[in-house]
Amino acid sequence: MxxxxxxxxxxxxxxxxxxxxxxxxxxxxxxxxxxxxxxxxxxxxxxxxxxxxxxxxxxxxxxxxxxxxxxxxxxxxxxxxxxxxxxxxxxxxxxxxxxxxxxxxxxxxxxxxxxxxxxxxxxxxxxxxxxxxxxxxxxxxxxxxxxxxxxxxxxxxxxxxxxxxxxxxxxxxxxxxxxxxxxxxxxxxxxxxxxxxxxxxxxxxxxxxxxxxxxxxDVEERAVRVEYRDGGAVASATFGLDGLGGDERFLALLRERDIVSVHSQEQTLEDVFLTATGRRLS
The missing domain is CATH 3.40.50.300 (P-loop containing nucleotide triphosphate hydrolases)
Incomplete structure (x- = not known):
């Protein structure tokens, strides 16, 4: 077209x-x-x-x-x-x-x-x-x-x-x-x-x-971010996605802590743009 x-x-x-x-x-x-x-x-x-x-x-x-x-x-x-x-x-x-x-x-x-x-x-x-x-x-x-x-x-x-x-x-x-x-x-x-x-x-x-x-x-961060309760505050830790099922620190966190959220760390297009060009959009 x-x-x-x-x-x-x-x-x-x-x-x-x-x-x-x-x-x-x-x-x-x-x-x-x-x-x-x-x-x-x-x-x-x-x-x-x-x-x-x-x-x-x-x-x-x-x-x-x-x-x-x-x-x-x-x-x-x-x-x-x-x-x-x-x-x-x-x-x-x-x-x-x-x-x-x-x-x-x-x-x-x-x-x-x-x-x-x-x-x-x-x-x-x-x-x-x-x-x-x-x-x-x-x-x-x-x-x-x-x-x-x-x-x-x-x-x-x-x-x-x-x-x-x-x-x-x-x-x-x-x-x-x-x-x-x-x-x-x-x-x-x-x-x-x-x-x-x-x-x-x-x-x-x-x-x-x-x-x-x-x-x-092309610039994906293969990672997950876990937020969990640590006393009266919310703390976080990030783990590599590759081999996650065997990561003892990650598994221990799931077993022993009160988990608030688990998020994969996808890049946004704006992140990709900044990485690829070194420029911001505005």
Whole structure:
């Protein structure tokens, strides 16, 4: 669905914001771009949605060179921007109906508003919406015309857990329908939960690329942490996972102490990112 090779882009005469980036994304796949601010994530996405030209390298979307597309490209892709730009003097339903008029066919806006809990706010002006409400409206606007490819930039930003869960379920639903989804985010928990593969982008380059499980396995700490009561306090001890069944100190702890919890020490994607790049996300 998306094939990128040697993508390089610079703003003016400065240093490239994106340097030789390459990746591909298939049908029914969620691909995540992860990295700190200024890493080149948004620049890469803006090239892919046709907002930044000219660029160096080869980019093909849906089997066609990106440079060869005209306005028909926007019938095939949907975009959820990090900073939603709505017509705030219009209501939610008026915004969606206006954007629906751009496409040859579109879904029922009221159905989409109901899916994200905005049905009762449909006739309310957007100027009175919270950030989370504008993000939900922004998300369903990207789905209006049932695009083949979705570009989502920080889609759960500003959402409470319940609304974030509903939106993520809709993203997974789109994947199950065979859509290609590119997710740009700082949120490692979202990326770990949703993405089939992720790319760590640092200083305009892809430093690591793989499934979340593969990336975490590369630096996995094979250990368990045991918390137990020691007098009036809670103490802890960590044991290597290999040979744990024969570790006498571990077995003695289980026999002799009041155990509070036992946890395997999995790495998070953020841990992996820090190990792989030496950089923090913020």
């Amino acid at each position: 998306i094939e990128v090779e040697g993508l390089t882009f610079r703003y003016g005469a400065g240093e490239p914001a994106v340097r030789g980036v390459g990746f591909s994304v298939g049908a029914g796949e969620i691909f995540g771009f992860l990295g700190p601010s200024g890493a080149g994530k948004s620049t890469t996405q803006k090239v892919l949605i046709g907002l930044l030209r000219p660029y160096e390298g080869d980019v093909r979307v849906l089997g066609q060179d990106l440079r060869s597309y005209g306005p028909e490209y926007y019938e095939r892709i949907g975009v959820g921007f990090e900073l939603p730009n709505h017509f705030v003097k219009l209501s939610a339903i008026e915004n969606l109906r206006f954007f629906a008029s751009f496409y040859r066919s579109a879904a029922d806006p009221m159905d989409l508003l109901a899916r994200v809990g905005l049905e009762e706010r449909a006739t309310q002006r957007v100027e009175g919406f919270s950030k989370g409400m504008t993000m939900r409206l922004n998300f369903v606007r990207a789905l209006l015309h049932d695009p083949d490819v979705l570009f989502l930039d920080e889609p759960t930003s500003g959402l409470d857990p319940a609304n974030a869960r509903a939106l993520k379920d809709m993203v997974v639903e789109q994947r199950e329908r065979g859509k290609c989804i590119v997710l740009t985010t700082h949120n490692m928990l979202d990326a770990d939960e949703l993405c089939d593969r992720v790319a760590f982008l640092v200083d305009g380059r892809v430093e690591r690329l793989g499934t979340p499980a593969e990336l975490k396995a």
